Amino acid sequence: MLEDFKPEIAFIMRSDEIIKDFKLKRVTINTSFGPVHRCYIGKIYNIPVLIIYGRFNSEKVPSNQINFEQTIEAVKNAGANKLVGTFVVGGINPDMPQGSVYVLDNLVGMGNYNIKWNQNYSFHNAEMYEPFCSSLTKQLCIASRKMPFEVKENATYVSFYGYPRIETKAELDFYNKMGWDVVGQTCDPEATCARLNQICYAGIAVQIDDPKGRKNYINTLKENKVGKAYVEDIKSCRKRTTQIILQFLKDYQEFNCDVCSKMARKNNNFREFPDDFYE
Numbered sequence: 001m002l003e004d005f006k007p008e009i010a011f012i013m014r015s016d017e018i019i020k021d022f023k024l025k026r027v028t029i030n031t032s033f034g035p036v037h038r039c040y041i042g043k044i045y046n047i048p049v050l051i052i053y054g055r056f057n058s059e060k061v062p063s064n065q066i067n068f069e070q071t072i073e074a075v076k077n078a079g080a081n082k083l084v085g086t087f088v089v090g091g092i093n094p095d096m097p098q099g100s101v102y103v104l105d106n107l108v109g110m111g112n113y114n115i116k117w118n119q120n121y122s123f124h125n126a127e128m129y130e131p132f133c134s135s136l137t138k139q140l141c142i143a144s145r146k147m148p149f150e151v152k153e154n155a156t157y158v159s160f161y162g163y164p165r166i167e168t169k170a171e172l173d174f175y176n177k178m179g180w181d182v183v184g185q186t187c188d189p190e191a192t193c194a195r196l197n198q199i200c201y202a203g204i205a206v207q208i209d210d211p212k213g214r215k216n217y218i219n220t221l222k223e224n225k226v227g228k229a230y231v232e233d234i235k236s237c238r239k240r241t242t243q244i245i246l247q248f249l250k251d252y253q254e255f256n257c258d259v260c261s262k263m264a265r266k267n268n269n270f271r272e273f274p275d276d277f278y279e
C-alpha cells in the first residue's frame, strides 16, 4: 500500500483544493480499529505528505464518538512521525472577530471525556506539560507571519467535551477571563493521542463565530427580524489555514525532534502489588 511512500509529515485537514491542485492519491491505511479510507498521499513542493481528510470515519458523530486513536494509528502506520491538526473553532474573546486565525501553544481540557481503554494495550499517562511540539510550532509561526492576514501566536485552545452544543455566554465569559483564545471539541484528545504515540504534533485554528455576532443574531430573532447568519462560511475559513499550510510546506525544513519522541512516562515495572505479597 504505502510501501514505497514515506510521508515526512501528516495533516488532518479538509482541503479539497490541496488534494486537487497537487493531485494527491487516495489510499486506505489499515489500523487495528479497521481501515481508514480518507487518506491522501503525494508530494507538495517536493515534501512527501499524508493528508487525512478530517476526523470523521464516514459518518458525522458527536466528538466523544470520534475515533481519535484510529486516526493517530493511521498516521503512525503510514510511517509519519509529525502531524499538524487544523481546526475550525469557536471564538471566546469579544475583540477577536470571526475569521481570526491562531497558532496553538497550549490547551485546557474542560469537562469529562469517557474512554474505554483496550486492556490489550499498555497504558501510561501522556506527558502534556507542553502539549505541542515546539519545533513544528515554530515553523508554523514563521509561515503565519508571511500571511496577508494577522495570525495570533501562543494561543490557548479550550477543549470542551460535553454534550454536543456550542458554549454558553457564562462559559465564554469565564474562558475569556482566564485569557484563553479559542474553544473546540477535538484538539484534546487528538494532541494527547499523538503524544502517547511519540508523534510531534502542532495545531492551527480558524475562528468561525464570535460572541458579539452570536449575541446580535439572537437579538435580531427576538426582534422578529431576519437574522444574518453569524458564522462565516466554513470553506472561506478553511482557506486561511490551508494558505498557512502551503506556506509552511514551501519553507519546510526537515528536522529530527529529540523532545516529543522521548516524552513518555512509561512505567514498565508496574505490578498490581509487590511480588512478595503473592506468597
Ligand SMILES: [Zn+2]
Pocket (backbone or CB within 6 Å): 133, 134, 135, 136, 199, 200, 201, 257, 258, 259, 260, 261
Ligand atoms: Zn517534536
